[in-house]
Amino acid sequence: MIVADLYPETIKIETEADIVAARQVGRNMSRQLGFDTIMQSRMATSISELARNIFLYAGKGTITISPVEREGAIGLQVTAVDHGPGIPDIRKALEDGFTTSGALGAGLPGVRRMMDEFDIQSTLGEGTRVMIVKWHS
């Protein structure tokens, strides 16, 4: 069905223009999957946050956006990968209020709440990988 017509896309993140491009891809794919306008915007915002973290803290990395299908449900999966400094304390980065202190992990608690699935792996000195999924309800 629809999912079959959509292919995963990987966007290199190095500049702010790349953040915009990633948002755009995410929004378009969300629309094509039939997400409502709010979900489209939440998807774009989430991608924006992940891309911005790459841009601000790692310098460069990639965002891969792919349609997923599981047990008949369709959704959109976003994977953000960088080889930056890594997040020293993931629990803290996911705490509300931590972001306002201006440290790493900006916007992550917000992204986690907007998405259905959220996974983060980070190794100091090696980089960070964040994976999110939103299912079509």
Add this chain to the structure above:
Amino acid sequence: MMPRGIEEEYIRLLRDYLTGQGEDKLYDAQQLGKWMLQQDISPEEMIDLHGRALEHLGDVPEFVRASFSVLTEVMIEYGNEHRAVTTLRSKHKQLQSEMAVASAMQKSLLPRELPVFPGVEIGLVSVAAKQISGDFYDIVAHDNGRFCLTIADITGKGISAAMCMSMLKYAMESLGEMLPGPGEMLRHLNRVVERNTDPSMFVTMVYGCYDTNRHSFRYAVAGHEPGFVYRARDGRFYDMEGQGRALGICNDCSYVEREVRLEVGDVLMLLTDGVTERKIDRDYLQRDELVAYLEAEVGASAQAMADGLYSKLLALSRFELSDDYTMIVLRRT
């Protein structure tokens, strides 16, 4: 998620308002807002609802329709904040109930009732400024007409103070019937505090035992503000003697024991710095001013003295208690 029927209701509300622009409709809108918050409808969902409702009211110009994309995007950040507050609220509730448990546990460390002896009255006032107190006191009766008392102030407030307090209590309790002298007791507690708390934490304390046969109070001081002795013969207050390093500062401190004997009508007052370090208007209460207030209470029973001074000082500082307040009064009758 948007509950069913809400869109119809919202459209009706908009329509009604547009026909008459009545304040009553705005009042309805305010009530609707409360209800929607209860339903946990986010700001961006509200924006979206408004956009959809507009389409039912007439031809929406393209620029208005498009502007909703910008508004939605902005409101998502507000939505994130809204969701964060919901999480924080439940976290806050959990912390509050944990705090209540800690507070109850702390109270259980304090004596439920004061022992009674012939010839000497014991008065006590202890009030925590917040839920958890940094003041600790204990009065324990022993055989041969003796009782031992502790008054202490723990640096730091809240949970850390409560934990330190339970440590002190059990360190004292674990000695059982073995009753060390005041100097030895403080040495023991100093080692406990020094070894088991972080270096920034310390405790000031007066520990002493009162012998009701001889009416003598033998005590030692660890960095605690000395109290007062009232001599009925002279009709005046004297500072109690004694100093010594606070518990938890050095690993092998020793503490000098002193003794004070009470004659009939004499009074001993032990206190924490919440009693003395008190701002009245802009200035701190001076020790001689405090003595003047104490003098006004002379002649009353030990408990009445403690109560009287507390209510006087509380009124003077405009009923605000900025620090934990503890006062123990011993009065020979």
